[in-house]
Amino acid sequence: MVRLTRGTRGGGVPGRESDRGSPSSHDGPALRLEAVHRCFAVDGRVIRAVDGVDLEIAAAGITTVVGPSGSGKTTLLRLAAGLKLPDSGSVWRRPGSKLSFVFQEPRLLMSLTVEGNILLGLGGGRAARGDLDRVREVEELVGLGEFRRAYPDQLSGGIAQRAALGRALVRNPDLLLMDEPFSALDAPLRRRLQDELLSILKLRALSVVFVTHDLAEAVYLGDRILVLRRGRIVRDEAVVLGRPRDMRSAIACRLQDSLAQTLDSDAGATSPSFDPEPSPSRYPKLKEDIV
Amino acid sequence: MSGFVPRCAKQSRAVGRHGLVAQAAPIIGLFALWQLASSAGWVTAYLLPSPARVAAALVGAAARGELGRHVAASLLRVGEGFGITVCLALPLAVLASFAPRLTAAFNPLLTFLRNTPPLALIPVLILWLGIGESSKLALIVLTSFFPVFMGAVTGLGNVDPRLVEMGRSLGFSRLRILQRIMLPESTPSLLNGLRLGLGYSWRAIIGAEMVAASSGLGYWILDAEEMARIDVVFAGIFAIGILGMLLDRAAYLAASRLLPWIDVRAQWYA
Numbered sequence: 085m086v087r088l089t090r091g092t093r094g095g096g097v098p099g100r101e102s103d104r105g106s107p108s109s110h111d112g113p114a115l116r117l118e119a120v121h122r123c124f125a126v127d128g129r130v131i132r133a134v135d136g137v138d139l140e141i142a143a144a145g146i147t148t149v150v151g152p153s154g155s156g157k158t159t160l161l162r163l164a165a166g167l168k169l170p171d172s173g174s175v176w177r178r179p180g181s182k183l184s185f186v187f188q189e190p191r192l193l194m195s196l197t198v199e200g201n202i203l204l205g206l207g208g209g210r211a212a213r214g215d216l217d218r219v220r221e222v223e224e225l226v227g228l229g230e231f232r233r234a235y236p237d238q239l240s241g242g243i244a245q246r247a248a249l250g251r252a253l254v255r256n257p258d259l260l261l262m263d264e265p266f267s268a269l270d271a272p273l274r275r276r277l278q279d280e281l282l283s284i285l286k287l288r289a290l291s292v293v294f295v296t297h298d299l300a301e302a303v304y305l306g307d308r309i310l311v312l313r314r315g316r317i318v319r320d321e322a323v324v325l326g327r328p329r330d331m332r333s334a335i336a337c338r339l340q341d342s343l344a345q346t347l348d349s350d351a352g353a354t355s356p357s358f359d360p361e362p363s364p365s366r367y368p369k370l371k372e373d374i375v
Numbered sequence: 376m377s378g379f380v381p382r383c384a385k386q387s388r389a390v391g392r393h394g395l396v397a398q399a400a401p402i403i404g405l406f407a408l409w410q411l412a413s414s415a416g417w418v419t420a421y422l423l424p425s426p427a428r429v430a431a432a433l434v435g436a437a438a439r440g441e442l443g444r445h446v447a448a449s450l451l452r453v454g455e456g457f458g459i460t461v462c463l464a465l466p467l468a469v470l471a472s473f474a475p476r477l478t479a480a481f482n483p484l485l486t487f488l489r490n491t492p493p494l495a496l497i498p499v500l501i502l503w504l505g506i507g508e509s510s511k512l513a514l515i516v517l518t519s520f521f522p523v524f525m526g527a528v529t530g531l532g533n534v535d536p537r538l539v540e541m542g543r544s545l546g547f548s549r550l551r552i553l554q555r556i557m558l559p560e561s562t563p564s565l566l567n568g569l570r571l572g573l574g575y576s577w578r579a580i581i582g583a584e585m586v587a588a589s590s591g592l593g594y595w596i597l598d599a600e601e602m603a604r605i606d607v608v609f610a611g612i613f614a615i616g617i618l619g620m621l622l623d624r625a626a627y628l629a630a631s632r633l634l635p636w637i638d639v640r641a642q643w644y645a
Contacts, residue, residue, distance in 0.1 A: 165544055185544035191537055195559035195636050208547055208555040235636045255545075 087174050112178060114259045114291035115141040115164055120173035122159055133159040134170070135315030143258070146285065146292040148306035150299060152347060156315040157295045161261050164293065183259040184252035188267060190244035192236040198247045199223070199232045205251035219254055225284060226250045242273045253284070262294045266301070278305060282327070299340050304329055311346050319346050424606040432610040441595075446618065448590035449580050452508070456515025457576045461569070464520050468527030469553065493517040494582050501586060511583035518579035519572035526568015530561025563637055566630055573626060577619045
């Protein structure tokens with residue numbers, strides 16, 4: 085495994101990370117977090133966004149992460165991506181493995197067409213001969229063929245988010261990290277993109293960590309569900325439902341109810357935990373980070 | 376799929392043929408009034424020559440090749456001066472956006488310089504650089520530097536940090552983030568600065584050429600003044616104004632060609 089430590093920046097570049105694991109460890113987990121802590125300073129107080137998380141993510145399958153807002157879901161995902169570094173603890177990824185990140189917003193460049201934006205996923209250098217074929221392939225996969233030459237300001241939210249998914253998939257990632265990618269879309273479109281994501285994942289084995297605040301979405305997509313509260317994993321549930329999933333089945337409803345109970349079981353669950361020690365200057369200000 | 380908005384829909388709010396007529400009307404009206412005032416003898420020809428006389432002076436100078444020579448000299452100076460400005464201002468703006476503390480330290484100095492009228496520096500420039508080309512170029516650079524620099528700094532500073540984070544998630548280096556994300560994203564502001572800078576350099580040229588030049592539109596006007604040829608002075612003023620408009624138009628066409636994702640028209644005529 086490759087360890088991400090302080091001073092290591094950049095998401096998916098394995099060459100810049102210190103490679104201390106054996107390269108043959110391909111059957112191991114895609115991602116491992118060990119005693120990871122990360123705090124922020126807000127208004128002179130310290131918030132423990134991620135408070136001692138130990139976690140292993142398998143090399144295939146979808147892990148959904150649910151939790152109330154402020155529970156540290158997004159921070160956890162950014163720590164996994166190397167976009168943030170832990171205050172203590174460590175994050176490990178397989179050497180040579182590639183990761184892609186899909187954000188809540190499409191984050192497309194206005195200066196590029198859909199095709200140019202997807203091409204960006206291949207590293208932003210000069211396009212090689214095979215690159216364009218690869219981009220075309222992904223465009224078909226995410227259903228963007230006819231929008232290839234359109235600019236982002238001409239796209240609806242759903243199409244734009246498909247382009248962002250295309251930019252992530254064109255890299256052929258081993259690990260796909262998704263931060264509430266469909267939450268800004270209306271319900272029918274969200275359901276459609278969920279199904280599209282599932283059918284794409286049937287074609288290629290990769291590991292997905294999918295953050296959402298929508299319990300139904302978590303149950304529909306997840307092979308495994310993690311519930312996060314106050315920066316801690318309070319529940320880790322393997323989902324035994326088959327696919328396609330009937331969300332009205334008794335088991336699905338029961339699972340959703342029980343997850344809702346876990347989320348509600350603590351009255352203070354929605355407020356982030358505050359550290360009584362007054363030493364906020366050690367931590368970065370929240371506004372410097374994108375939360 | 377209903378997500379596609381065709382480009383042409385965006386351009387429908389452009390200035391159409393209708394707008395062009397509307398824009399020409401006040402100009403034609405002004406000329407008509409001017410001609411009337413001259414013919415009726417309301418103004419003395421010494422203070423305001425008739426449009427016909429000004430046109431004759433312009434055509435005469437063009438026929439003798441005098442106009443072409445002065446226009447070429449002025450254009451060359453603007454081209455050189457503005458080129459130097461761009462080569463200086465853009466790298467410095469990139470540097471400033473990467474070193475915000477350094478920029479903050481220089482801020483009072485920059486504000487002082489920005490608020491010093493370049494024309495006030497003419498004596499100093501002549502003292503240091505002589506009366507040759509370099510003092511004229513220096514004046515153009517001093518005049519056009521700040522709009523270009525500030526446009527670039529503003530543009531780079533306003534790039535959405537979420538896009539930068541997106542670049543980092545793709546494993547981009549800082550240089551690649553600058554090249555592929557920050558520079559393209561800051562083009563609207565950059566473009567605005569370049570356009571202002573070009574206009575400023577064109578205006579500075581007249582000041583520059585009134586300082587011991589032997590060619591250029593500024594020299595032509597000053598020379599005509601000494602010869603008491605008010606019609607030629609007006610011809611020179613028109614030549615400068617019309618050329619400035621043409622330059623702006625050329626910059627507009629280049630921008631809309633090179634930057635297809637920006638609604639240049641909306642920005643230009645906002």
